[in-house]
Amino acid sequence: MRKVFPALIFLCLLLPFRSVLAEDVKLLVILPDQYGANWYLHQDNYLLHGWNITYTGLTATVQPCQAFAENVNCPPIDTDLLLSEIDDITQWDCIVIGTSTQYGGNNPFIPLMNDTHTLELLQQAVANDVVIIAWCAGVRLLAAADVIDGRNVTGSENFSQEYVAAGANFITPDVPPVRDGCIITSTRGQYYSIQCFDLLEEAVYEYMAQTSSGEE
Numbered sequence: 609m610r611k612v613f614p615a616l617i618f619l620c621l622l623l624p625f626r627s628v629l630a631e632d633v634k635l636l637v638i639l640p641d642q643y644g645a646n647w648y649l650h651q652d653n654y655l656l657h658g659w660n661i662t663y664t665g666l667t668a669t670v671q672p673c674q675a676f677a678e679n680v681n682c683p684p685i686d687t688d689l690l691l692s693e694i695d696d697i698t699q700w701d702c703i704v705i706g707t708s709t710q711y712g713g714n715n716p717f718i719p720l721m722n723d724t725h726t727l728e729l730l731q732q733a734v735a736n737d738v739v740i741i742a743w744c745a746g747v748r749l750l751a752a753a754d755v756i757d758g759r760n761v762t763g764s765e766n767f768s769q770e771y772v773a774a775g776a777n778f779i780t781p782d783v784p785p786v787r788d789g790c791i792i793t794s795t796r797g798q799y800y801s802i803q804c805f806d807l808l809e810e811a812v813y814e815y816m817a818q819t820s821s822g823e824e
Contacts, residue, residue: 633659633812636700638691638726638749639670640717644707645682646743646797653805654704663687664694666719666726673709697729698736702812705742705749707797716745721752730755734790737818739811741792741804747771750791759788762795787811 635654639647654661663670665687672682697703708716720726730753733740742750747763748770750756757775762783771778779786785794785804792811794804 633657633702633816634700635659635661635702635704636694636697637661637663637704637706638720639663639665639685639687639706640708640746640749641666641670641719642673642708642714642716643670643682643685644673644709644797646707648682649798649801650704650707650804653801657805657809662689662700664689664691666691666723673714691723691726691729694729697733698738700738701816702739702741702808703730703733705740705746707743708745717748717752720749727753737790737815739790739792739808739815741794741808743794743797743804747793750774750793751776756791759791760786761788761791761793762786763793764795790815 637651651661663685667687668690669684669686671684708714726749730740730750734753734755740750740755742763744764745767747756747761748767750761751767751770751774754774756771759776760779761771761776762779762781762785763771765781768778781795783795785792785800785807787807790811792804792807794800797804
């Protein structure tokens with residue numbers, strides 16, 4: 609019992625600390641045009657844990673995928689600010705690249721991939737070890753930003769040649785989420801929803817602890 613009691617005290621002290629940290633977590637969600645319905649599954653995880661979400665995109669309002677999301681009543685989403693209005697992306701603890709579908713003839717993420725400012729923001733994030741998570745075709749945006757050279761990634765196999773061309777080590781899809789440094793990639797957003805959040809939570813708290821220590 610003597611060995612258990614100190615552990616219980618430690619947990620009691622740790623829990624409120626984690627709660628305060630959760631309220632301080634700041635997420636920047638980059639919404640692609642024709643965003644996918646799976647986004648709401650991930651959003652629920654962030655809101656459930658009390659994380660603060662800022663929505664951004666190339667336009668003031670981002671439309672859902674007409675081939676799928678509208679059929680399950682996903683509405684247009686109003687962004688909090690435009691990507692063009694962001695100069696310092698390090699004010700957020702994590703960058704979430706929102707989901708988009710490649711089905712129904714959609715060629716996802718092209719507008720973001722062609723936006724130089726967005727690519728520069730992602731480069732700034734990686735240079736400062738800000739955590740980034742992307743699913744499926746969203747890994748295309750990381751490849752376009754040239755931030756996955758030498759990293760292990762997974763993602764939509766349809767665009768695997770883009771990841772390899774960007775210098776990444778592509779891991780065949782249908783595997784659990786992959787973390788390499790500050791970058792997390794995954795496929796099957798519904799099936800691996802919890803695993804993605806757990807890995808993201810671990811990376812975010814590590815990042816926040818390091819930056820807090822650096823400030824001191």
